[in-house]
C-alpha cells in the first residue's frame with residue numbers, strides 16, 4: 027500500500043491535476059474516489075473541496091499545495107521550471123486558470139451548460155452556453171496567443187501549468203462550441219495532442 031493517498035472524485039479536474047503530478051513524478055499513490063463534503067474530505071479541507079491528500083502525518087488540501095508537496099517531496103522530474111521567470115510564468119498560468127478560467131470554462135460552460143442538464147436527461151442548456159460563450163472564446167484565445175509563442179505555458183518545457191490546464195481542455199474538446207474552437211486552431215490542437223499523449227494523462231482518464 028503506497029504511503030501517498032490522494033482523495034477525491036476522478037471526474038474533478040483538480041483531482042486529476044494532483045494525480046497527474048504524482049504520475050509524472052513516478053510516485054506510487056493510493057487513490058480514494060471520495061466525493062466533495064464526504065467525511066474523509068471534510069476531515070482535511072475546511073470547505074469540503076476535493077482533492078485532499080494524506081502522506082504519513084502530512085494532510086493537505088488545495089490542488090496547488092498538494093502538487094507542490096508532491097513535487098518537492100519525491101524524486102522524479104521537476105514539475106516546475108528552475109529558472110525564476112519561467113517558474114513565475116508557470117505560477118501565473120496556474121493562478122489565471124484556477125481563479126478565472128475554471129469559473130467560466132468548467133463551472134459555467136461545461137458543468138452548468140452540459141453536465142448538469144444531461145444528468146437530468148435534458149439537452150445542453152443553450153441559454154447558459156450562449157451567455158458564457160464570449161468568455162469561453164476570449165479565454166481560449168488568450169491561451170492560444172500564449173501557445174503561439176511557445177509550445178508550453180511556462181515557455182520552458184512541460185510543467186505543472188500544462189498539467190493544470192489539460193484536464194479542462196479535455197472536457198472542452200468533448201463539447202460542440204469549445205470543441206470546435208479547439209479543433210479549428212492549429213496551435214490549440216497541436217498543444218492538446220502533444221500533451222494528451224503523456225502516460226500521466228492516460229493513467230488518470232476520468233470514467234465516462
Ligand SMILES: N[C@@H](CCC(=O)N[C@@H](CS)C(=O)NCC(=O)O)C(=O)O
Nearest residue numbers: 038039040062075076077088089090
Ligand atoms: N481551489 C481548489 C478548488 C477545488 C474544487 O473546486 N473542487 C471541486 C471539484 S472540481 C469541489 O470540490 N467542489 C465542491 C464544492 O465546491 O463544494 C483546489 O485547487 O483544489
